[in-house]
Amino acid sequence: MSTPLLELSGIRVVFGDFTALDGIDLTVGEGELRFLIGPNGAGKTTLIDVVTGRTRPTSGTVAFAGRRLTRRGEHRVVRAGIGRTFQTAVVFEELTVADNVDLAASFRMSPIGLLRRRRGLSGPVAAVLDRVGLAALADHRAGTLSHGRRQWLEIAMLLAQDPRLLLLDEPVAGMNADERQRTGELLTEIAADHTVIVVEHDMDFLRRYARDVTVLHEGRVLTEGTVAEVQADPRVQEVYLGR
Numbered sequence: 001m002s003t004p005l006l007e008l009s010g011i012r013v014v015f016g017d018f019t020a021l022d023g024i025d026l027t028v029g030e031g032e033l034r035f036l037i038g039p040n041g042a043g044k045t046t047l048i049d050v051v052t053g054r055t056r057p058t059s060g061t062v063a064f065a066g067r068r069l070t071r072r073g074e075h076r077v078v079r080a081g082i083g084r085t086f087q088t089a090v091v092f093e094e095l096t097v098a099d100n101v102d103l104a105a106s107f108r109m110s111p112i113g114l115l116r117r118r119r120g121l122s123g124p125v126a127a128v129l130d131r132v133g134l135a136a137l138a139d140h141r142a143g144t145l146s147h148g149r150r151q152w153l154e155i156a157m158l159l160a161q162d163p164r165l166l167l168l169d170e171p172v173a174g175m176n177a178d179e180r181q182r183t184g185e186l187l188t189e190i191a192a193d194h195t196v197i198v199v200e201h202d203m204d205f206l207r208r209y210a211r212d213v214t215v216l217h218e219g220r221v222l223t224e225g226t227v228a229e230v231q232a233d234p235r236v237q238e239v240y241l242g243r
């Protein structure tokens with residue numbers, strides 16, 4: 001494996017008397033595109049929430065680029081270079097597509113960076129919009145975008161923050177076949193120069209765009225491997241694919 005970028009060790013998350021994550025050890029190397037699958041309730045979103053500082057683990061540690069991240073707030077996690085999308089894209093509906101990306105870029109900027117940007121010296125917006133295929137809609141209000149385009153705008157907002165690690169939560173949920181294909185291609189492009197973790201249910205999509213897969217079940221890592229290895233695993237068929 002390449003140099004570890006993200007290392008989770010013994011992560012447990014307990015909500016009341018329910019154990020959502022029960023001792024997760026997970027290492028993702030720099031430059032990897034890792035898919036995270038598992039049935040509903042397996043703990044996938046909770047795991048993403050732990051990495052991004054949204055949920056504090058009951059025990060265990062998160063290290064990113066060799067530094068301990070556990071118990072840092074969400075804002076500091078973004079500053080450290082980790083960005084995420086949500087199952088339902090969170091965009092500012094009243095703002096234009098370009099202004100959404102511009103605003104997102106400012107989340108990770110230092111005060112000096114913000115000052116420079118005010119003077120018009122920084123402009124990743126056009127390049128990022130071009131990358132996700134939304135350049136022609138830069139001046140449209142985000143609230144008018146289709147579901148698929150909102151998802152791409154959210155990915156653009158993430159890229160504008162220049163993260164080292166992107167966490168995408170079900171990026172193709174609710175998309176039509178064309179949008180899925182476009183998203184798969186976009187993912188492949190993004191993964192060429194970023195580390196990416198994708199939570200995804202869609203097996204057709206996985207077969208086409210995934211290589212390395214981690215399967216979660218009842219808050220534990222059930223198995224890890226290539227799509228083919230994981231699909232051939234009877235335990236995975238039992239808990240996930242056979243349903």
Ligand code: ADP
Pocket residue numbers: 015018020038039040041042043044045046047
């Ligand atoms: P997945 O994303 O794999 O479907 P989740 O991480 O969303 O699974 O949820 C794992 C389990 O933890 C589910 O049973 C869910 O109901 C429970 N859970 C998630 N968040 C909370 C919370 N804030 N309080 C109580 N239970 C929660």
